[in-house]
Amino acid sequence: MKKIISKFKLLIIAVVISGYAMISYSFVDNFFEVSKNLDIFATLFRELNIYYVDETNPGDLMKKGIDDMLGSLDPYTNFIPESEIEDYRYMTTGQYGGIGALVRQVGDYVVISEPYEGFPAQKADLRAGDRLLKVNDIDVKGKKTDDISKYLKGQANTTIKLLIEREGEAKPIEKSIGREEIKIKSVPYSGMLSKNVGYIKLTGFTENAAGEVKSALLELKKNTEFKSLVLDLRGNPGGLLKEAIDIVNLFEEKGTEIVSTRGKVKDWDKVYKGTNSPVDVTIPIIVLVDRGSASASEIVSGSLQDLDRGVVIGQRSYGKGLVQQTRPLSYNAQLKVTVAKYYTPSGRCIQALDYSHRNDDGSVDKVPDSLITAFKTKNGRIVYDGGGIAPDVAVEPQKFSSILGSLVTKNLVFNYATKYRMLHPTIVPAKEFRLTDAEYDEFVAYLNDKEYDYTTKTEKALEDFTTDAKNDKSIDLIGADIAALKTKITHNKKEDLIKYKPEIKQFLEEEIASRYYFQNGRLEASLKDDQEITEAFSLLNDTEKYNKILTTVGTTDKPIHSPEKVKNPK
Numbered sequence: 001m002k003k004i005i006s007k008f009k010l011l012i013i014a015v016v017i018s019g020y021a022m023i024s025y026s027f028v029d030n031f032f033e034v035s036k037n038l039d040i041f042a043t044l045f046r047e048l049n050i051y052y053v054d055e056t057n058p059g060d061l062m063k064k065g066i067d068d069m070l071g072s073l074d075p076y077t078n079f080i081p082e083s084e085i086e087d088y089r090y091m092t093t094g095q096y097g098g099i100g101a102l103v104r105q106v107g108d109y110v111v112i113s114e115p116y117e118g119f120p121a122q123k124a125d126l127r128a129g130d131r132l133l134k135v136n137d138i139d140v141k142g143k144k145t146d147d148i149s150k151y152l153k154g155q156a157n158t159t160i161k162l163l164i165e166r167e168g169e170a171k172p173i174e175k176s177i178g179r180e181e182i183k184i185k186s187v188p189y190s191g192m193l194s195k196n197v198g199y200i201k202l203t204g205f206t207e208n209a210a211g212e213v214k215s216a217l218l219e220l221k222k223n224t225e226f227k228s229l230v231l232d233l234r235g236n237p238g239g240l241l242k243e244a245i246d247i248v249n250l251f252e253e254k255g256t257e258i259v260s261t262r263g264k265v266k267d268w269d270k271v272y273k274g275t276n277s278p279v280d281v282t283i284p285i286i287v288l289v290d291r292g293s294a295s296a297s298e299i300v301s302g303s304l305q306d307l308d309r310g311v312v313i314g315q316r317s318y319g320k321g322l323v324q325q326t327r328p329l330s331y332n333a334q335l336k337v338t339v340a341k342y343y344t345p346s347g348r349c350i351q352a353l354d355y356s357h358r359n360d361d362g363s364v365d366k367v368p369d370s371l372i373t374a375f376k377t378k379n380g381r382i383v384y385d386g387g388g389i390a391p392d393v394a395v396e397p398q399k400f401s402s403i404l405g406s407l408v409t410k411n412l413v414f415n416y417a418t419k420y421r422m423l424h425p426t427i428v429p430a431k432e433f434r435l436t437d438a439e440y441d442e443f444v445a446y447l448n449d450k451e452y453d454y455t456t457k458t459e460k461a462l463e464d465f466t467t468d469a470k471n472d473k474s475i476d477l478i479g480a481d482i483a484a485l486k487t488k489i490t491h492n493k494k495e496d497l498i499k500y501k502p503e504i505k506q507f508l509e510e511e512i513a514s515r516y517y518f519q520n521g522r523l524e525a526s527l528k529d530d531q532e533i534t535e536a537f538s539l540l541n542d543t544e545k546y547n548k549i550l551t552t553v554g555t556t557d558k559p560i561h562s563p564e565k566v567k568n569p570k
Contacts (some may be wrong), residue, residue, distance in 0.1 A: 041065075074338055074355040076324050082332040086153070092240065094184040094206035098153040099160065099177050101126060103145050106411050109133075110140065110148040112164075113414070116182070117518035124177045126164070128515055129418030133172055134163035156181045168422040186243075189523045190216035193533065196227040197540055201523060202247075205239025205296040210246030217250060217279050228284040228540045230533065231300075234314065238295025241272075241323060241342070248303045249274035251310070253281060256345075258303050261323050263340030268323070284546055285310030286536040289389060290397065294318035302344035302389045308379040308550045311539060312391045314532050319352025319388035346375035348385040380553040392549050393539065395532050401500040403493065404507060406454035407447075413504075416443055417511040430513040430521035431528070435505055443508060444497050456491050502529075 045065075049056055066079045080088050090096040100119025103110050112130045115121035132140050135151045152160065162175045186209035190200045198220040200213060213231075220226050238244075241259075248258045252274055260271045287301045287310050298317050304310040323340040341349050352366055359365065367386035374382050384390065407413050427433050435443075455463075466482055469475045475482075497504065506529055514522035527533055539546050 072358075074322065076320075076322055076336070077338050078336045079329075080326075080334040080336060085332065085334070088326075088334070088336075090184075092206060094186065094204065096153055096182050097156045097158075097179050098182050099124075099126070099179055100182045101152070103132075103148050103152070104411075104414075105145050106131070106414075108141050110143060110145055114514060115518065116184070117520070119182055120177045120180050122518070124175050126162075126175065126177070127166065127418075127421070129167060129415070129421070130173075131165040132162060133165055134161075136161050154179050167418055185212060186239075187212040187216050189520050190220065191524075192220070192223060192226070193230065193527065194537065196225045197230060197537065198223075198226050198228070199230045199232065199527075201232045202297075203236055205236070205243040207240065207243070209239065209243040210250070213247050214250055214279060221280070228286070230286045230288065230536050230540075231310070232288045233293045233297040233301060234288050234290040234532070235292040236294070236297040237292065237318075238297050238320065241296060241299070244296035244299040245272050245274070246276065247300050248307075248309075249276050250279045251281060251283075251285060251304065252307060253278055256307065258345065259299050260343045261340040262343065263323075265339065268340040281309075284540060284543075286540060287312045288532050288536065289314045289317045289391060291315055291318055293389075294320040295322075298350055298389050299342060299344070302348065302350060305383065305389060305392065306345040306348070306375075306377045308377050308381065311393060311546060311549050312389060313393045313535055313539070314391050314395055315397050316390050316394075317350070317388040319350055321349045321351030346377055346383055348375050348383060350385060350388050352387040379551050381550075382553075393535060395535050398531060400503055401496065402454040402456045403491070403496040403500055404504050406452045407504065408507065410450075410452045412447065412450055412452060413507055413511050416446055416508065417515055419446070420512050421515040427512070427516050430517045430524040433509055433513050433525060435509055435512075440501065440505055440508075444494075447493075447497070454491070 045058075045062070048061070049058055063079070063081065070077050070079060086096060099121040100116040101112050101121035102114040102116075104113040105111075109131045111132065112121070112126055112128055114128055115126050132148060134140060135148065138151075140148060140151070154160065156179055158179050160177055160179060162177065164173050164175065166173055184204075184206070186204045186206050187200060187202055190198070193199045198217075200216045200220075202209065202213060217229070220229070241261075245258050249256070252258070254274050254277055256274045258272050258274060260269075262269050285304065287304055289297065289301050289312055293301065293314075294317065298320065301312050301317065305312050321341050321343075322338045323342050324336050325339045327335045327337055329335055341351055343349050354365055354367060357365070372384050372386040374384055377383055462482070462485060466475070469478060469482065506526075509528075510522050510525040513525035517524070539549075
């Protein structure tokens with residue numbers, strides 16, 4: 001017996017030694033490959049800088065090499081040089097030093113497009129539409145928005161001097177504005193949409209986003225008639241994982257699994273549960289998502305869906321199921337690197353693109369239908385992985401006319417709002433603001449001498465058809481018919497201004513409301529004719545239908561994805 005035990009021990013030792021040797025060999029082999037290639041890169045870089053025929057910029061060369069190397073992985077693994085750390089800090093904290101205003105390019109000048117309420121620009125009466133002529137006595141004609149943004153940003157408690165031109169004022173106006181630490185809220189607006197439906201708009205997941213949502217929720221709960229909530233995550237690109245977990249925890253019991261992550265490094269194989277006491281675990285919730293809802297937005301919407309805690313309305317979300325972490329580098333630079341994939345409580349990974357297997361041309365495939373897997377929610381409903389969060393109630397995205405696109409991109413809506421603000425010192429609250437038919441006619445008259453044009457989808461289709469006919473050498477046979485058809489479908493601006501009046505009027509009202517009530521006013525004006533909000537109201541007023549969606553087992557259709565390739569994926 002002792003001999004058997006002794007042999008067994010020797011066997012175990014042999015296996016352990018063998019395994020250790022394999023691991024050691026693998027580690028040494030990998031270390032050698034890394035060291036060898038770093039040495040090759042360093043010697044190449046040195047020789048190139050010494051012998052290349054023209055002068056080179058070592059910093060630019062290295063940045064280009066790093067960016068191209070990381071570009072072969074995924075769009076979220078990035079090098080952040082010291083010079084861009086402040087921009088990165090803004091993305092994660094929502095904080096920066098500056099005057100608190102958005103700018104945009106209009107012709108040769110940069111203009112203020114929107115001052116943030118409560119910050120230096122607004123307190124100094126800087127208005128949307130103000131044209132920047134000089135910044136600290138520097139003539140800024142011809143400068144781009146990026147250049148101007150760098151001028152306007154700076155350390156808090158420093159002063160910047162602006163010379164602006166304002167419509168309706170005979171002479172330029174000089175302003176001296178003190179910079180402050182600007183903190184952009186993740187919850188720019190919350191309030192009651194109706195007698196008993198509350199609303200919270202969440203635009204990002206920067207530090208303390210969960211705290212802002214909690215504060216907004218507690219404020220809504222002070223209203224005794226508050227019975228249900230709409231959480232708006234549309235256009236929210238995500239942010240910090242912790243904030244997403246804490247937001248779900250507001251509506252779920254402490255200890256509930258909210259999300260898990262899995263990575264190559266085992267330290268990233270984690271399960272995240274709620275660690276706080278919730279605020280409300282019973283209130284009906286509608287979560288609004290669209291194609292712009294990504295990352296942390298998908299953790300919140302996907303977790304609430306998997307836990308059958310709320311109904312998701314809108315369009316399929318973006319499909320970013322990748323987690324990033326920053327790693328410190330030399331000289332205060334950082335590497336933002338993808339370290340794991342995240343999984344909702346049912347086990348779904350909602351990553352839409354497979355960056356680990358690129359095609360020969362560099363394109364990336366979406367997850368094929370054959371690999372899409374079914375999962376079950378807490379109540380047994382069927383949900384699927386492989387491409388974002390599919391809404392429980394799908395709403396077709398709103399499509400806008402070509403004429404509206406032209407009016408917006410040519411800054412004609414923006415410029416008219418500036419003119420309107422000059423002529424009207426005050427307006428009614430944003431929720432109530434409506435342009436009269438006579439005022440819309442004034443806008444149409446304003447456009448009479450303005451340059452703008454566009455190509456409708458029908459016109460574009462006819463252009464493509466004409467090109468095909470020429471290529472097929474059939475243009476001689478049908479050329480006359482094409483010409484006649486072109487005459488019939490060629491757009492008429494005046495007719496289109498009438499035909500698409502409702503959507504143009506809506507954009508005008510939002511832009512004008514922002515001139516008086518800033519970001520909150522723009523948002524309140526946009527909610528008046530919001531199709532997803534209308535759908536949310538309908539569902540929240542039908543308790544039976546709301547509950548049925550959350551309890552009906554196994555009826556969700558499997559999503560069908562197009563087998564498209566995504567070139568140069570972002």
